[in-house]
Amino acid sequence: MSTTTADPFTHPALLYRDDDEYLAGTVPFIREGLAVGEPVAVAVPAANLALIRDALGADAERVLLRDMMVAGRNPGRIIPTVLLAFANANPGRRVRLIGEPIWAGRSATEYPACAQHEALINAAFAGRPATILCPYNTRLLDPVWIEDAYKTHPVMVDADGGFDSVHYDEPSVVAAAFNLPLPDPPPHATTLTIDVFALPVVRRMAAEHAERAGLPPQRIADLVLAVNELTTNTLRHGGGTGKLALWTDDDQLVCQLADNGYLSDPLAGRIPVPADALGGGRGLLLVNQLCDLVRVYTSSAGTTIRAYLHR
Amino acid sequence: MWTVERLQLGDHVCVLVDGVDDGLEVIAQTVAAGLAAGDRVIVFTELVPPAQVLAGLEARDILPGREGRAGQVQVVSAREAYLPAGRFEPARLMESLRDHVERATLDGYPGLRLVGDMAWALSAPPGVDQLAGYEAQVNHLYMDGRALGVCVYDRRAFDGDLLQRISCAHPATRATAVGTGWAPLLRIRRTSDPYGLRLIGEADFSSGQAVAAAVEALVDQQPDPPAPIHIDLAGLRFADAATAALLTRLALRTPAGVHLFGCHGPVARILDCLGATGLPAVRFSRAAGTELIA
Numbered sequence: 001m002s003t004t005t006a007d008p009f010t011h012p013a014l015l016y017r018d019d020d021e022y023l024a025g026t027v028p029f030i031r032e033g034l035a036v037g038e039p040v041a042v043a044v045p046a047a048n049l050a051l052i053r054d055a056l057g058a059d060a061e062r063v064l065l066r067d068m069m070v071a072g073r074n075p076g077r078i079i080p081t082v083l084l085a086f087a088n089a090n091p092g093r094r095v096r097l098i099g100e101p102i103w104a105g106r107s108a109t110e111y112p113a114c115a116q117h118e119a120l121i122n123a124a125f126a127g128r129p130a131t132i133l134c135p136y137n138t139r140l141l142d143p144v145w146i147e148d149a150y151k152t153h154p155v156m157v158d159a160d161g162g163f164d165s166v167h168y169d170e171p172s173v174v175a176a177a178f179n180l181p182l183p184d185p186p187p188h189a190t191t192l193t194i195d196v197f198a199l200p201v202v203r204r205m206a207a208e209h210a211e212r213a214g215l216p217p218q219r220i221a222d223l224v225l226a227v228n229e230l231t232t233n234t235l236r237h238g239g240g241t242g243k244l245a246l247w248t249d250d251d252q253l254v255c256q257l258a259d260n261g262y263l264s265d266p267l268a269g270r271i272p273v274p275a276d277a278l279g280g281g282r283g284l285l286l287v288n289q290l291c292d293l294v295r296v297y298t299s300s301a302g303t304t305i306r307a308y309l310h311r
Numbered sequence: 312m313w314t315v316e317r318l319q320l321g322d323h324v325c326v327l328v329d330g331v332d333d334g335l336e337v338i339a340q341t342v343a344a345g346l347a348a349g350d351r352v353i354v355f356t357e358l359v360p361p362a363q364v365l366a367g368l369e370a371r372d373i374l375p376g377r378e379g380r381a382g383q384v385q386v387v388s389a390r391e392a393y394l395p396a397g398r399f400e401p402a403r404l405m406e407s408l409r410d411h412v413e414r415a416t417l418d419g420y421p422g423l424r425l426v427g428d429m430a431w432a433l434s435a436p437p438g439v440d441q442l443a444g445y446e447a448q449v450n451h452l453y454m455d456g457r458a459l460g461v462c463v464y465d466r467r468a469f470d471g472d473l474l475q476r477i478s479c480a481h482p483a484t485r486a487t488a489v490g491t492g493w494a495p496l497l498r499i500r501r502t503s504d505p506y507g508l509r510l511i512g513e514a515d516f517s518s519g520q521a522v523a524a525a526v527e528a529l530v531d532q533q534p535d536p537p538a539p540i541h542i543d544l545a546g547l548r549f550a551d552a553a554t555a556a557l558l559t560r561l562a563l564r565t566p567a568g569v570h571l572f573g574c575h576g577p578v579a580r581i582l583d584c585l586g587a588t589g590l591p592a593v594r595f596s597r598a599a600g601t602e603l604i605a
Contacts, residue, residue, distance in 0.1 A: 196475050196478065196479065196516065196517050197478075197484060197486035197487070197517065199515045199516060199517055200496060200513060200515075203513075203549060218580065221576060221577040221580050222580070224549070224577055225551075225552075225577050225580065225581055225584075228515060228549070228551055229551065229552055232515065232516045232551060232552075232553070235475075235516055236516070240471075240472070240475060273556075275556075275559045275560070275563060275585070275586055275587065275590060276559075276560055276563040276564070277560075278560070280552075280553065282552040282553070282555075282556055282585060283552050283553075285552075286552045286581070286584055286585070289584050290584065
């Protein structure tokens with residue numbers, strides 16, 4: 001399936017093999033946007049950001065440049081805090097972005113969330129006037145990841161030009177393929193069955209856990225806020241009770257909430273909520289902002305959400 | 312065993328008990344603390360007749376007739392107080408509670424302590440579906456700091472979902488028997504100069520409806536001409552996303568905005584994350600000299 005011409009949103013993947021191909025695929029794309037007066041943002045890993053900045057020269061000042069390894073460390077927050085944040089900051093205007101969420105250092109734990117993110121961009125931006133170009137390094141990335149890029153992008157661009165991807169599929173279908181069961185928490189995990197009265201206990205456990213792991217005060221606060229929101233979601237949507245698990249891996253803290261609810265909206269936690277909006281929808285958004293990775297497995301049997309914070 | 316010594320005027324606490332004896336113990340401690348503070352105490356009893364409550368107090372060596380003034384401790388039928396016309400009418404009940412507060416002041420008491428066995432709601436009287444909403448609304452009365460309320464619910468008798476909704480309408484719930492040192496998780500106080508609200512403790516889902524009702528009262532009763540609503544958060548150790556969103560929305564719907572005062576730790580962090588601190592309608596002051604402490 002390819003996009004219909006009516007959709008003002010376009011989402012090409014750029015397949016590149018080296019720095020020259022990278023610059024040939026990105027810099028003219030940026031300059032074209034500047035020439036027609038579109039706001040342009042570039043969120044790519046630091047080394048590639050430096051390449052683009054140098055190539056743009058004085059024009060670099062006209063482009064919002066962000067290190068994706070920081071802004072998009074957690075792929076779950078790229079749509080709300082990088083892509084939609086930029087589009088919403090330029091209301092009524094067509095925007096142009098380069099987003100490179102997948103780099104060679106992405107771990108096997110991170111990758112399913114990255115692929116879901118790429119698929120869900122199509123759902124989050126459907127009908128919006130925007131172009132988002134996603135570079136993929138075909139030399140360094142796992143070939144399977146490149147195959148996936150054909151499923152998450154309606155259009156592909158390589159050194160020879162652009163073409164429609166025959167493998168492109170519905171965002172929800174592609175995202176669902178990465179809705180994968182998570183391995184059990186390790187035996188040394190601290191666990192607690194939660195109810196509405198457990199919230200202060202949950203926060204104290206999270207704080208103590210983060211202190212033992214040597215996190216600085218602000219990151220301790222971040223873990224406490226994230227665990228509290230995950231627990232609150234379980235109380236509100238997950239049948240009022242669930243199971244919390246907290247543990248530390250080599251280089252990260254992990255907290256997990258498992259409950260009997262079903263998370264039906266794949267865009268949950270990815271759409272910014274206006275400050276004056278009634279109702280909820282901010283919990284998962286906040287967890288995405290605060291944490292370095294969020295993995296979700298949801299089915300009719302229940303939902304497990306696992307949030308990671310690097311030490 | 313529960314100690315009420317840390318309750319203050321302005322508190323509104325939900326206490327979950329296991330059976331009648333546990334409930335009577337909570338009532339007895341509330342009466343004892345009220346006598347010690349010189350406050351008036353009104354006990355609303357349901358399953359235990361008033362005479363038997365007085366006997367229970369006496370058995371615990373709590374003797375209102377000897378220790379207190381005449382009329383300082385009143386034990387009345389909860390059914391008659393809560394269902395005067397056979398049905399539960401929150402507005403009428405609130406009015407009657409306000410009268411009790413006024414009367415206590417006129418009679419020279421520093422405060423009024425209300426402790427009620429809520430078992431009357433189990434007989435499904437008409438209007439009882441408004442109970443959780445009433446428990447949220449009645450925070451308007453307590454947050455002025457002239458009265459405190461202790462609502463006793465038997466966890467064995469009430470439905471679990473209803474109890475969760477009821478407890479979230481209180482700033483604090485004592486859910487399990489605890490030893491000394493228990494204090495309410497959240498305290499809500501109205502302030503008059505500057506006009507606003509003071510939140511002390513931790514604000515989360517378990518007090519969400521109480522905070523929402525308190526904020527509504529602030530908007531409804533805003534003085535004229537409007538001045539920024541002052542929200543004193545210096546004593547607030549934690550706020551969840553829903554609380555932060557509620558305060559942000561308050562800023563956007565009041566003509567002069569809000570002043571969020573004394574923010575620190577996770578409270579400052581979450582307001583930052585939700586974009587509240589960048590809004591023109593929000594004046595934001597961090598607590599001086601505080602570090603981020605979880």
